Amino acid sequence: xxxxxxxxxxxxxxxxxxxxxxxxxxxxxxxxxxxxxxxxxxxxxxxxxxxxxxxxxxxxxxxxxxxxxxxxxxxxxxxxxxxxxxxxxxxxxxxxxxxxxxxxxxxxxxxxxxxxxxxxxxxxxxxxxxxxxxxxxxxxxxxxxxxxxxxxxxxxxxxxxxxxxxxxxxxxxxxxxxxxxxxxxxxxxxxxxxxxxxxxxxxxxxxxxxxxxxxxxxxxxxxxxxxxxxxxxxxxxxxxxxxxxxxxxxxxxxxxxxxxxxxxxxxxxxxxxxxxxxxxxxxxxxxxxx
Amino acid sequence: xxxxxxxxxxxxxxxxxxxxxxxxxxxxxxxxxxxxxxxxxxxxxxxxxxxxxxxxxxxxxxxxxxxxxxxxxxxxxxxxxxxxxxxxxxxxxxxxxxxxxxxxxxxxxxxxxxxxxxxxxxxxxxxxxxxxxxxxxxxxxxxxxxxxxxxxxxxxxxxxxxxxxxxxxxxxxxxxxxxxxxxxxxxxxxxxxxxxxxxxxxxxxxxxxxxxxxxxxxxxxxxxxxxxxxxxxxxxxxxx
Numbered sequence: 001x002x003x004x005x006x007x008x009x010x011x012x013x014x015x016x017x018x019x020x021x022x023x024x025x026x027x028x029x030x031x032x033x034x035x036x037x038x039x040x041x042x043x044x045x046x047x048x049x050x051x052x053x054x055x056x057x058x059x060x061x062x063x064x065x066x067x068x069x070x071x072x073x074x075x076x077x078x079x080x081x082x083x084x085x086x087x088x089x090x091x092x093x094x095x096x097x098x099x100x101x102x103x104x105x106x107x108x109x110x111x112x113x114x115x116x117x118x119x120x121x122x123x124x125x126x127x128x129x130x131x132x133x134x135x136x137x138x139x140x141x142x143x144x145x146x147x148x149x150x151x152x153x154x155x156x157x158x159x160x161x162x163x164x165x166x167x168x169x170x171x172x173x174x175x176x177x178x179x180x181x182x183x184x185x186x187x188x189x190x191x192x193x194x195x196x197x198x199x200x201x202x203x204x205x206x207x208x209x210x211x212x213x214x215x216x217x218x219x220x221x222x223x224x225x226x227x228x229x230x231x232x233x234x235x236x237x238x239x240x241x242x243x244x245x246x247x248x249x250x251x252x253x254x255x256x257x258x259x260x261x262x263x264x265x266x267x268x269x270x271x272x273x274x275x276x277x278x279x280x281x282x283x284x285x286x287x288x289x290x
Numbered sequence: 291x292x293x294x295x296x297x298x299x300x301x302x303x304x305x306x307x308x309x310x311x312x313x314x315x316x317x318x319x320x321x322x323x324x325x326x327x328x329x330x331x332x333x334x335x336x337x338x339x340x341x342x343x344x345x346x347x348x349x350x351x352x353x354x355x356x357x358x359x360x361x362x363x364x365x366x367x368x369x370x371x372x373x374x375x376x377x378x379x380x381x382x383x384x385x386x387x388x389x390x391x392x393x394x395x396x397x398x399x400x401x402x403x404x405x406x407x408x409x410x411x412x413x414x415x416x417x418x419x420x421x422x423x424x425x426x427x428x429x430x431x432x433x434x435x436x437x438x439x440x441x442x443x444x445x446x447x448x449x450x451x452x453x454x455x456x457x458x459x460x461x462x463x464x465x466x467x468x469x470x471x472x473x474x475x476x477x478x479x480x481x482x483x484x485x486x487x488x489x490x491x492x493x494x495x496x497x498x499x500x501x502x503x504x505x506x507x508x509x510x511x512x513x514x515x516x517x518x519x520x521x522x523x524x525x526x527x528x529x530x
Contacts, residue, residue, distance in 0.1 A: 169387060172387060173385070176378060176383065178346050179443075181366070181370030183365070
């Protein structure tokens, strides 16, 4: 039983990161129909930038906002330089563009940073808290709490602010959004910036636990995408549930079966679910947008 | 601007989709306070013209002037700001959003304090929208969605209201209702209306003036009454 609890805690922690990556996918996909495979690179940029700024002697509480800002600028540049010029291109073309952008960002990070693994100091120390026999790292609370705060802020943004509703309106009907005076190009750019910030925060929160390096983005993008698909592409609630589910599957698979196959186990279960529910847990019945 | 200067003046407008030109140099004008109808068959270029006026359709030649300002190259949101609102073909409401959010987004570019009051006015005009204002707009019937689309456009306080096929897909009784509302908007809200319709009889009946468009060109123009009684119009569009 303590084992099970232990696996759940570590699964939920890493699942919260997948959920944030999946939310980033969802926000951009809804606003622009683009599946942004560079989403994982924002996580890498957040973690790596914080590591290198703190290594230069800057205190963590200044380094973190700076790293988030750096990711947001890169998100904006990604939209302006890579996505916007290809407006009107097919979904496949746009996906290939984002894959290209992610390879570019990874290569850039290898030059700007380095090829080593790095860690950040845990925000509130490394002494585990015992809960029902499971040792929980204080940083896990940061990850889960941070994810919860982001989800709450996003909920408020999309339900209570006019700009948030303009993003939803753009997602629902781009033509009508333009006809009521919404600058849809701004909205799509904004959604890239927002997703970049969310990814970067996830990367910073989890860096003390999982380590970070220039090439963590690709697998995170894949897991986050799988989580978004599992929950139902385009559904924010689905992204959260999907992310936590992928994290739990991985941790339980690694704990009870074999840690060698933890990635495979997660993907096999996702495939099985999608055979039965092609739209994911909360997906729309139709798949016209794909 | 003198009162008889046109509010909207379109000159030699050309536009198309890819290499296929849909408008071959359309010129027309709408004066303040008028209801002007543009009638024509399927594929004549009516929707393309409205899209070009709203700035969501590229224009290859010619110009759009509104209130004395050249808007030919202006963005869609700049045109809304200038006072042009469109009720697009097929309503195009924001289905997953609530009815109230749809209306509130109609006033997206407004910063004044009278948005709430205008919302109440739209609810007065369309009480059914008020009853269901927290519900997703996608649950409304076709006629109610048309009301919502008109209300949403009115929330921007337009000087010029563009309506694309407001009667399309509606039962006859609802068609009458929609046209009664258009007439009421002109009386009560002093809005100028440019209306595009395949239902030529209904449109010309409430219009001060009308244009007939055929394969991307203006074929005929006159007062609503003149066009209604014109032999060729009657034969081609009124089916009598």
